[in-house]
Amino acid sequence: MGEKILEVKHLKTYFHTDAGLSKAVNDVSFSVEKKKTLGIVGESGCGKSITSLSIMGLVEIPPGQIAGGEIIFEGEDLLKKSEKEMSEIRGKKIAMIFQEPMTSLNPVFTVGQQITEALMLHEKLTKSEARKKGIEMLKKVKIPLAEKRFDEYPHQLSGGMRQRVMIAMALCCNPDLLICDEPTTALDVTIQAQILELINELKEETGTSVMMITHDLGVIAEVADDVMVMYAGKVVEYATGDQIFEKPMHPYTHGLMSCIPKLDGDDTKRLSVIEGMVPSFDEMPKGCAFCPRCPEAKDICRQKMPKLAEAEGRYVRCFKYTQEWEETGNE
């Protein structure tokens, strides 16, 4: 294991809602190594986006609440930082790219105004310097006619173009960590590939560490060094990319894997789908959160929550890999 740039320990992020307390992120620990990419996988609502927002310090408080844990970034706990200090880290040391390029850019400012804002804020560049740098960044993310685009408004750009702008914006201050929250989900398949390639390229070039959040294991396969699978606010499997693709251990990971369309396979075969949905926090089962949807669930799964335990050189949260599994019957 290399040097850790980010280490999250026992992070708990809760939300107080009208219907009660929602434990969106419930005791999550992981780390991102320098120049490496960590993939976080899970369906929507599993807590992966909240994890990233917690790191950025962008959870709305209230209704949100960081109930515990530490977020150590470059040796310092971000949770102890003041709002002022955090705003100096955001955009400069940790940058983020969001899911919806269509809505993540401010419609009433030009592309240039939005790129240069961070530059002028963090790098204290003058307007003209920022403009130069901004155009340079647009070229770097391979936007044709960068000078022209610089003065255009987001609605004049296509979705892929906008995501490139987002990337340019995120990388313009050379961040140490780039969090990508579903950066390709809203894009066409061909554009997806281009964007992922771009992220990979730029990562190599700048040496930035990346946290890649996605529900699409296909994306993970392209970019991730390590993979963390989340379900209902908890980590269910934590392994290297190779390990995961070689052998998904948690039934949920397994389910996710079989959702990837296999282009080489028989395309008449129906894609398997994980039946059901992520339970909402107020109907969370007593035992394992996944057990209502798990094809292999046994009584024990319904009774108590398994621990995240080491198995075969990785971490899995499933009774299947514990002593208890054999001792209990099915149904």
Added chain:
Amino acid sequence: MKKKFAGAFLLGAMVLSLAACGSSTGSSKPAAESGSDKGAAVTDAAKAQTTAGGEKTVRVAAVDPQVALDPQQYTYSIVMKITDNITESLLKTKGDGSLEPVLLTGMPEISEDQLTYSFELLPDVKFHNGETLKSSDVKYSYERLIKMAKMATLLENVVGYDELSAGTADELSGFELKDDTHFTITLKKPYAPFLSVLSTAYTAIYPEAACEEAGDTWGMQTLYGTGPFKLDSYQTGVGAVLSRFDDYHGGPVKLDGVDYKFIEDVNTQVLEYQAGNVDYVDVDPSVYPIYSGNPQLSSEMHGFQPTGCYSMTLNVKTFPDAKVREAVALSIDRKAICESILHGTATVPTSYIPAGIIGHDDSLPEFEYDPERAKELLAEAGYPDGIDLRVTVNTKYQGNVAIATAFQEQAKAAGINVEVEQVDSAAWSDMKHSGGVDCGISNWYVDYSDPESMLYPMTKTDTNSSFWHNAEFDQLLEDGIATTDTAERQEIYAKAEHIMTREDWATTPLYNETKYYLLNPDITGFEIDSTFRMFWKDADIQ
């Protein structure tokens, strides 16, 4: 005056006038008098009209007349409140009803046959524009009054009136100029109230040349008279500023000016008085208890009884049966209205002709409230189940609305189902003329202290909404004006009154009111008379 409405100024003017917020609105106020604007700083204790410049200016809260200050055209008392201090008539009615000469060397001589009146003007009376008053100005003013039509009938007994009025003659032939200060007026027939007529504000004397020149702007931008104050500015919605006329023929005037501020809302008027920003304000009966109970203000409150009365008039066309009209008259509780609704500021009348006027008979009983008798009368008239009655009131006079509302409740006992209909002034005047008012509440005040002024609307025109005509009554009124003996006239008018209010029940008096006003106690010499005319001529600030 060719300011045309153009949209382009909109934005520019918005900015400009915001910037101009600080400056005063134009030239409507003389600079030296700006002290009175410091309303914010003036407290009750420091109620001082003597402004920084040492000027004595009385500030009067008044209602906006919204029309030219020319009683010949607009006959509202709120117009005269202002003009009576600017213009003068030949004569003036004193508090006791007697007349005194104003612009004349003495009372005019009247010929044996009561038809010819000879006048002599005071020499060297100056108008505000510097001209000297001449007989021709008097003639001009009277002819103008006739041409203006509105109050022309005041002079209908003058020889030549009909021709001038019809446009067949250019001059009033009964008016004979002798020289610059002497003239005579000849009447068609004896007319007792004639000199009283010449004391009204409608017969004020204007300077011929200036008035002709001013045309439509007379009373708006220009108004010259012989009175104690000159009109400096007048703006509807804003106010009228009067300043002392130094060449006043009636001797030195003590005040430097009178500042009429148009404040529409009665509450705001009194608030301004309480804050010390105005020196005179009328007190509406509705707010009377608020101030009569306030020891600080009650001593500053004064009352006077205007000559006239409130009455309820039934449309004879709708209610041809006098019994029905009598029943309605019996079903209104005047005492309750006077004592409760009007808080004791009014008294129950005994006759339509008010006290102090020839023809008033105070030996008569008060008009009573007798719903039982009213019911009987209605039954006799063929309405055993009562009647529906629509009472129309003019919203301009909220007091009338209050009376109608009270009457509505009181009349239930007599089986009269009252519907109150509120209309605005324009609809009210129109409906009155067209006979659309079944039952109206209104007030009437004399223009001059003579029963003729009180009764003429009942016979000469159909403007009072009753459409009632009675040959005997009409003849009595004809006799009345032709008679000069007071005792004889008393008899004539008392009889006329009896026919109108106790036999035919054409109109029924409701109450005689006392008007109240608040006046700064430092002010002396202020005069207000029973025809609502207000004079600041002799006033002073101590």
Added chain:
Amino acid sequence: MLSYTAKRLVQTVFVLFGISLITFILLQVVPGDPVALMLEKRADPETIAKVRHELGLDLPIYVQYLNFIKGALHLDFGTSYFTKEVVSAALFRCFKVTVKLACMSFIFAALIGIPSGIFSAVKRGRGIDTFVMVLSIIGVSAPAFWVAIILQIIFGLKLAVLPISGFDSVAAYILPGIALGARYAGSMARITRTSMLEVMGQDYIRTARAKGVRRWGVIMKHALKNALIPIVTLVGTDFGYMLTGSMLIEKVFSIPGIGKLAVDAMSNRDLPLLEGTVMYIAFVFVIVNLIVDLSYAFLDPRIRYGKGAA
């Protein structure tokens, strides 16, 4: 944009024409006669006929209207029946006063309403939010004349710090400005809050925060500019209403503005004055709306008034 503006202005002419016609018809059908009112005391049929002739009221109705339109095309609305004042002069005189009142109440409403709306949105769900919202609803629902009288008594009489009535100093406009502005402040606060809340949930706000822009920087720059369209719509329309005068407030504070002019003209059946006033009010209203619509193009780059757009 020019052709759009031109098209709208042509429509405005239609609207103004329609309004003048309706006003004219209304005055024909509404009972009440200015001449009868003028002649109150001693009116007889001959006199009435004479005055009607002088005012041109004896002409056939369509001739009267055509005469009026002829004048109106030259921006000449004639003279008031009662004051003989040239209508355009009277309008200009009252307009000057109304503008000051409108500016005062607008400043009050905007200064109170918009910031408290923003603040309320930022502190959503907190006590201060509820407080602002309750206050704003009270502002919206308290009758303006009621607020006016209470302000007069407190600040004019009891504390004696501001004039009770009048219109000849800046101070005199403060109380009427507040009384008139209170309800607008309330509605501005509400619309600002709603609009800000909607914008603040948008993805680009998160983007801006992620860039390291401070919280208030995000609110005042990124959020406010996006929230501005509904706010400007309301604020612009409100300002239009203020510019058309408030009869009630003007009455209580004795301010000779457009509102009083209009109501007086109506109750006197003063046709030239009423036509002039109503058309002025309609004109201001239409123009303010046009300015609001055009301002969208400046506020939101996505809106462009091209040739085809309307």
Added chain:
Amino acid sequence: MSKNIFRFFNKQKEFEQDILKNGMGYSGFYGDSFKRLKKNRMAMFCAMLLILIILVAVFAPVLAPYDPTYQDYSAVLASPGPAHPFGTDEYGRDILSRIIYGSRVSISIGIVAQVVASLVGVTLGAVAGYYGGKTDSIISRIMEIFQAFPDLIFAMAIMTFMGKGVLNLFIALGLLTWVRTARMIRGSVMQLKEKEYIEASRANGATTFWIITKGLIPNCLSTIIVLVTLGIPNAIMYEASLSFLGIGIQPPTPSWGNMISAAQTFISYRPLYSIMPGVAIMITVIAFNIFGDGLRDALDPKLKS
């Protein structure tokens, strides 16, 4: 993946067909809305308050201690006391009783005026939005004329023309406020008519009348409901202003508006006389507003204007 999309599309169609069949009575829609509304405690409180106010209006004769038009001349402008909790007015009538009875007029003015406004507004708005072109142009100009016409002058003219009375007041207030409804409906209909299911029914030969009344208007129902609840307080306020000018509800019938305007003279002398009807108006207006806002959020979380 394309199959999933297809399934989704089918679902959407089912949903829309359901709406088409049952109007907005689609239980899922209203059920969800009601659930959302129930969660909004403030709105629910206001709903209860409104029910209470309506009950007060209905049971006024039982609740009011006096006949609201009875004039007691021995107690004119009496100060508050055990006999008259809020005092009496200038005719010696009990203020509390008048406020209780006043709720009848004020509430019904609000509701009926809004019904009138909705009838006119929905019809014209739907027609303008559906037909577009010349029809839309003409109706839009009419709307502009109504909007630009100074409202108090219009109300004065209408009331003078038709005569004063509760019914005419309803009509006048309705005519004053229909444009807002018409504008919103026009906008909604313009959007809706492009929807597939409307196209489909048109292709199936549905008549225009059927499309407008069965297809379009039911879908604007939430907009209409919200406009009505938010318009009611507006009408109540209008009545107060009209009463101030003497063209509101005529005596002796009490309304909060005519009480407050009559009371203004006595505001410093008998403050409660003026404050109590004012408070009644304020509570009602606030309740309608908050309930209306809640309803809007519940019916259509996206519609926030």
